[in-house]
Amino acid sequence: MKLNTTLFKNVCTLMGTLALVSCEKPITQDPVSALNGLMGEYGFIGYENPLENSGTGVMLAGRPTALAYVAPADDCFNPEAIPREYDRQHFDMKKTYNFHGDLGFTVFGSALFGAGFGLTNKHIVEVELNGLTIEYMSSIDVTHWYRNGMDDVCKDYLDDVGFVIQAAMVDSMKIKISNLKGTNLSLNADNISQYIGINLGVEYSFLDEYTLEITTPKYVGYQLGRLRLEDEGRTLYRAMVAEDDQFIFEPIGLFQDEEAVDIEKALIPSELDQNSVYLR
Numbered sequence: 001m002k003l004n005t006t007l008f009k010n011v012c013t014l015m016g017t018l019a020l021v022s023c024e025k026p027i028t029q030d031p032v033s034a035l036n037g038l039m040g041e042y043g044f045i046g047y048e049n050p051l052e053n054s055g056t057g058v059m060l061a062g063r064p065t066a067l068a069y070v071a072p073a074d075d076c077f078n079p080e081a082i083p084r085e086y087d088r089q090h091f092d093m094k095k096t097y098n099f100h101g102d103l104g105f106t107v108f109g110s111a112l113f114g115a116g117f118g119l120t121n122k123h124i125v126e127v128e129l130n131g132l133t134i135e136y137m138s139s140i141d142v143t144h145w146y147r148n149g150m151d152d153v154c155k156d157y158l159d160d161v162g163f164v165i166q167a168a169m170v171d172s173m174k175i176k177i178s179n180l181k182g183t184n185l186s187l188n189a190d191n192i193s194q195y196i197g198i199n200l201g202v203e204y205s206f207l208d209e210y211t212l213e214i215t216t217p218k219y220v221g222y223q224l225g226r227l228r229l230e231d232e233g234r235t236l237y238r239a240m241v242a243e244d245d246q247f248i249f250e251p252i253g254l255f256q257d258e259e260a261v262d263i264e265k266a267l268i269p270s271e272l273d274q275n276s277v278y279l280r
Helices: 005-018 031-040 139-148 152-158 258-275
Strands: 059-063 066-071 085-088 093-098 113-115 123-136 162-179 196-198 204-206 212-214 218-226 237-243 246-251
Touching: 059 162, 218 246
Parallel strands: none
Antiparallel strands: 059 066, 085 123, 093 123, 113 196, 123 162, 162 212, 162 218, 204 212, 218 237, 237 246
């Protein structure tokens, strides 16, 4: 249900007075929408399903909220032929929201942790993502590998499924929990399991009495590439947003033949029916 403009402004004014939430967008009970709203600002789709390996080269199918893990990165995108590049961004992201039965947009990438039994709808959860890093593959390398090294089975699959061509990951995540009055809860080794169930192998520490920091690297978003047989290895389409639980593939070329664009638009209805993928 969408808030009208007047109501939303009133809610933001009240919440701003209480210093409980950021009012850039309404609080949502949907963790997928929360993550997509955050990552969409930076050109990425937020991960929904926990995956062991969520980086570049992973082949995915299904829908944004029900991803199907088709193949790991090394099966079709050899890291020696396609070295991964990294661009470290110099900004952090923070999101504060009411707890609604899940840890919101922290359910992504690898399954790191879940909500403890002590976390209820009477709590406010603040999550800060630090050290955003962009992992990507050169499209030139992808094309060279597709034409000269990739086997035919991979090409056949890629004609029907997408692959992660660019991914966003963070170095650390800081978590604070407060009650509805804004009072921070004290977190320590003795009580942390009441609020956050941390999985084995996840590294964490307490920065102070109220702040838990998780330092296990994690993927938080992705851009989906498309390699059709007819494109001969050129990555001409990319999905950077998701709408109505569908990937939105858009041509990324700057110079498009007008006749080809008209033909593509004429094919959109049948592609929607057949593949459940929007094309713009």
